[in-house]
Amino acid sequence: MPGSSTSEHVSLAADWVAANYNPLPVVLSHAEGAWVTDVEGRRYLDALAGYSALNFGHLHPTLVAVARAQLDRLTLTSRAFHSDQLGPFCRDLATLAGKQLVLPMNTGAEAVETAIKTARRWGYEVKGVPDGRARIVVMAGNFHGRTTTIISFSDDPVAHDHYGPYTPGFDVVPFGDIEALEAAITDETVAVLLEPVQGEGGVILPPDGWLRDVRELTRRTGVLMLADEIQSGLGRTGSTFACDLEGVVPDVYILGKALGGGIVPVSAVVADRDVLGVFDPGSHGSTFGGNPLGAAVGRAVVGLLATGEWQQHARRLGAHLEAGLRELVGHGVEAVRCRGLWAGVDIDPGRMTGREASRRLLEHGVLVKDTHGSTVRIAPPLVVGEAEIDILLDAFAAILR
Numbered sequence: 001m002p003g004s005s006t007s008e009h010v011s012l013a014a015d016w017v018a019a020n021y022n023p024l025p026v027v028l029s030h031a032e033g034a035w036v037t038d039v040e041g042r043r044y045l046d047a048l049a050g051y052s053a054l055n056f057g058h059l060h061p062t063l064v065a066v067a068r069a070q071l072d073r074l075t076l077t078s079r080a081f082h083s084d085q086l087g088p089f090c091r092d093l094a095t096l097a098g099k100q101l102v103l104p105m106n107t108g109a110e111a112v113e114t115a116i117k118t119a120r121r122w123g124y125e126v127k128g129v130p131d132g133r134a135r136i137v138v139m140a141g142n143f144h145g146r147t148t149t150i151i152s153f154s155d156d157p158v159a160h161d162h163y164g165p166y167t168p169g170f171d172v173v174p175f176g177d178i179e180a181l182e183a184a185i186t187d188e189t190v191a192v193l194l195e196p197v198q199g200e201g202g203v204i205l206p207p208d209g210w211l212r213d214v215r216e217l218t219r220r221t222g223v224l225m226l227a228d229e230i231q232s233g234l235g236r237t238g239s240t241f242a243c244d245l246e247g248v249v250p251d252v253y254i255l256g257k258a259l260g261g262g263i264v265p266v267s268a269v270v271a272d273r274d275v276l277g278v279f280d281p282g283s284h285g286s287t288f289g290g291n292p293l294g295a296a297v298g299r300a301v302v303g304l305l306a307t308g309e310w311q312q313h314a315r316r317l318g319a320h321l322e323a324g325l326r327e328l329v330g331h332g333v334e335a336v337r338c339r340g341l342w343a344g345v346d347i348d349p350g351r352m353t354g355r356e357a358s359r360r361l362l363e364h365g366v367l368v369k370d371t372h373g374s375t376v377r378i379a380p381p382l383v384v385g386e387a388e389i390d391i392l393l394d395a396f397a398a399i400l401r
């Protein structure tokens with residue numbers, strides 16, 4: 001049972017924080033690696049990792065050291081001036097992605113907005129679509145963030161409703177349906193925007209080969225392929241990008257979350273010059289985008305990923321996680337979907353909701369997040385070992401007993 005300190009903080013939040021989230025009743029004060037500690041000294045395994053923003057765990061020593069050093073030197077210049085951090089960061093990130101240019105932003109939603117603006121401008125200036133007519137095809141069940149434009153093409157009523165008037169120019173097709181996608185593409189289509197794995201949707205995997213088919217179709221029809229790898233990218237699925245799993249290279253990578261090492265918000269759009277070259281001075285920007293602190297941390301994140309060790313670890317441990325979760329199918333779990341260290345677990349709705357499962361897992365010392373009714377999303381930091389995956393699996397088995 002939560003003690004008085006926990007209830008004090010929960011009630012302070014109820015009094016003073018807008019209710020746009022409904023957090024579990026646990027109040028965290030410290031963390032290290034895959035473990036977090038609450039205000040009463042209880043430890044929990046963090047099996048959510050800030051929705052993949054903490055891929056390298058809490059307080060990764062290299063990332064913290066880089067951030068500390070940068071805090072003592074220079075934190076913000078705005079883009080009115082250069083810093084000695086931005087060029088090296090963008091060079092290293094572009095190299096990791098095999099692309100030529102980076103446009104740095106802060107949050108994931110800003111990077112998605114930037115990709116939408118990139119595609120529209122490319123459509124008008126390169127493809128020759130009449131001004132104001134560009135269309136972008138998006139997927140049913142998508143989650144790309146919370147800005148007014150992005151929620152305009154969300155089919156989740158909780159994210160979408162009561163925020164109109166909505167931004168036009170988007171066509172929604174079923175995720176994983178290549179025929180529907182082909183039918184939706186017209187001469188005015190400038191881009192297809194997709195998540196290679198729909199994270200918020202419940203770790204929904206497309207059919208095998210779909211990403212390759214999308215790549216072939218977009219190339220054939222002269223449409224940009226925009227891959228939102230904000231949650232799926234940077235090691236989570238056992239490769240640098242989830243698109244790699246099908247050997248697919250999109251025109252545009254949209255990155256965020258783990259790029260900031262769980263320390264600062266860092267996001268980016270990464271593409272070749274023929275696409276990102278559409279921007280000229282003053283046509284897009286952000287005061288904090290590309291700031292030296294974020295750039296230093298982002299460059300250190302890229303340095304970690306460049307070794308390939310994290311991706312390999314996520315693959316190996318992901319197989320262990322998947323094998324353990326599969327044993328629960330038929331014992332209170334209806335289905336399991338895994339990619340690397342990322343899993344969507346559909347709890348039998350007759351047994352409990354995803355929220356109830358998350359609450360019970362909390363009591364067993366494991367933090368996860370429910371999504372869409374009866375699904376629980378698991379995304380531990382990539383620093384976990386087998387013993388920690390076993391703690392998670394044992395806790396799951398215990399709540400289903």
Ligand SMILES: Cc1ncc(COP(=O)(O)O)c(C=O)c1O
Pocket residue numbers: 051107108109110112143144145146195199200228229230231232256257
């Ligand atoms: C695939 C995807 N795109 C975009 C976003 C939005 O990122 P942010 O919350 O940093 O704006 C998220 C966040 O969960 C996401 O999962």
